[in-house]
Amino acid sequence: MNSHSTAKFVFLAILCAISLNAKGADVIRTHYGWSFPNPQLTDQDGNKVRFYEDLVKGKIVLINFIFTTCDAYCPMDTARLKKVQDLVGDRMGKDIFFYSVSIDPVADSPHILRAYRKRFGAGPGWTFLTGDEADITAMRKGLGLYTEGFEKSKSDHSQNIMVGNDSSGEWMRRSNMDKSIVMAKLLTDRLSGWKNSVGVANDFAKAPTRLKDIPKGQDIFNSRCMDCHTIGGGDGLGPDLKDVFRTRDAAWLKSWILAPNKMLEARDPVAVALLHQFNGVIMPNLSLPEADVDEVIGFLRSEVTQLDRNPKNGERKR
Ligand code: HEC
Incomplete structure (x- = not known):
């Protein structure tokens, strides 16, 4: 390569890198052909991550949206997910992961999320995330967890929860009112192809029948x-x-x-x-x-x- 074409190559490479960083990676195509949100987010410890590539790819995941100053449903949702976490047991952080993403990212800095996470007893495998507000809104829309015309204030945000297995490409939108045992069963059995079911199965008898x-x-x-x-x-x-x-x-x-x-x-x-x-x-x-x-x-x-x-x-x- 002569110096002229080297310069041209470097220029093109930089252009390419810039356009990839600025846009290309915000949505990604999964192996089952879906467009999956992939914005850059920051976790409660300040680590920068790409949502799909670093957190979702190949895993069984539960995704919900919260904000820490919410005094309506979010504390109840977080408390319920804590129960689900405990029922899922030691598969948390191995093949099953929870992601709670803030819809008030300006106020919810990593250290605020870290304190909130601790207060609710979240353990390994449950990550709280913040980022750019526009990215997070786009992400909610991409995941079908945004109700157009309903969201007048933050407290009105969609409480639904997305659960899925990225390996098998199976996704389900569930209600935040699901009983913790039902959600845990979904994650450990249904979305796991009924394999590796842990203790949760034995507790089914405790679920009310009538x-x-x-x-x-x-x-x-x-x-x-x-x-x-x-x-x-x-x-x-x-x-x-x-x-x-x-x-x-x-x-x-x-x-x-x-x-x-x-x-x-x-x-x-x-x-x-x-x-x-x-x-x-x-x-x-x-x-x-x-x-x-x-x-x-x-x-x-x-x-x-x-x-x-x-x-x-x-x-x-x-
Ligand atoms: C997200 C968790 C959460 C949920 C859900 C919740 N509470 Fe509470 N409750 C608390 C906390 C925490 C306190 C202690 C006060 C505080 O920190 O706000 C409390 C305090 C109370 C108290 C006062 C206790 C005392 O010693 O004086 C009563 C009564 C109560 N709750 C009843 C209820 C009832 C009834 C429901 C359901 C309709 C309910 N709570 C749902 C978290 C919760």
Whole structure:
């Protein structure tokens, strides 16, 4: 090569590299022919990663979108995923990986995500990610986890979860309301081609079979509260509720369950102290109608009464 053509070659190579970095790699074609979002993101430890190439390729993954200052559904979703993580067990970080991507990336810096991750007890294989807001929105659209016209504020973002096996090219969009056992089964059995199923299978017997017959208050507790609370089984992400009728009055309880965020905003002293005691994990405002709050309080009361009669029953709520 003479010096002229060398210069030309170098110039072309640089052009090529620039255009690849600037655009080419934001979406990538998978071996099953889908366009998969591949933006550059930053994880909670500050590592730069390409979403598809570094995190998804060849793995069984669960992807959801959150933001750390959310006081509505995200804390519940994160608490539920913690349960799924525990059920998946030691396959987490081996062939099964969770990715929680911030939709408020300007506020959610890596160190904020690192603290949030720790607060919720996320372990190996569960990565929290931030990045460029436009990239993340494009990513949500690419994954079908964006509801056009619905997203007026961050709290309205789509709560759906994408789970899939990139090796087999099977993807499913699931609801954030899926019970943790159902989600764990999907990851360990269904998306794993029913191979290598771990302990989770043995717990299937514990899943309720007749949902409709469960009293309303209990159904609400199981689907909305149980990821964070027990009744007599000890503290979880939130306090054990066994003493709650001794320590709080009825009006406080009702306003708290209706809108914990409002009580915090009003600097209610009990609310402020509890938040501090529970490491800043915010009890979510679940937007429950008042009638549902009454139902769930009724259920709590009957459980606590039973527990007082027979303290051993608390074991099964663990
Ligand atoms: C994401 C986890 C989470 C979910 C879901 C959740 N809570 Fe909480 N809850 C907490 C935390 C954490 C606290 C402690 C206060 C704080 O940090 O905000 C709390 C506090 C409480 C308290 C006050 C306890 C006390 O000692 O005074 C009650 C009562 C309560 N929650 C009931 C419920 C009910 C009922 C539901 C379901 C409808 C529910 N919670 C759902 C996390 C949660």
